[in-house]
Amino acid sequence: MMDFTTIAEFSRNNCLGICAFLVPFNLLATLQTLIFIGLNRPPSQILLISGFASLYSGLMVLHVFTWFMIGVVMIPTYVLLLLGTTCLIINIWAVQFPKSLRYIIGQIVLWVQKIMGRIQTVAFN
Template identity: 85%
Template sequence: MIDLTTIADFSRANCLGICAFLVPFNLLATVQTLIFIGLNRPQSQIFLISGFASLYSGLMVLHVFTWFMIGVVMIPTYVLLLLGTTCLGINIWAVLSPQSLRHILEKIVFWVQKIIGRVQNVAFN
């Protein structure tokens, strides 16, 4: 039988190593999901990368909950919880409705290109 107390103690005792692994992998995997959506990759590839990214996000949220269980309520716990839930939400969105996410990404890219064009016009005039 799995002892959740032991797992939670392990999570808290190795917090620095767990966060040093989960934060960059979570961000990279979620960005890769967004890139796959933007490049219109096949749904099977989006499912695969979203699955890994959701795994990292879910583990981060569970890790933060181990701190909440013992009453540690600090800014880093909220930041990590926000990061984990945001990435988890993006990955779920990528699986459930990739077309709407692609539409949003296209609007963001268009908006950024428009801003860069304005900055270049001002810089070279």
């Protein structure tokens, strides 16, 4: 049987490597989930990529909790906890309510296109 204390010590001793892996993979996998939702990909593909992204964000949250267990309360721990939790919520949302997330992504795209149109108008006048 595995000892949780050993796993927590490993997590804290290799924090730099773990964070250097988890932060970009977490962000890229969650971005890929959002792209798949925006492109209206099949639910099986969304579930697969969202599952991987949820794994990364869940591991990040557990990694941060190992620091909280020993009393390390610093800004980076809260930032990583916020990042992991936000990505986890987005991935759960993508699986549970893909239509509402697709609508919000569409509204954001329209808003960005509107802003870019204004910038181009000002730039050429």
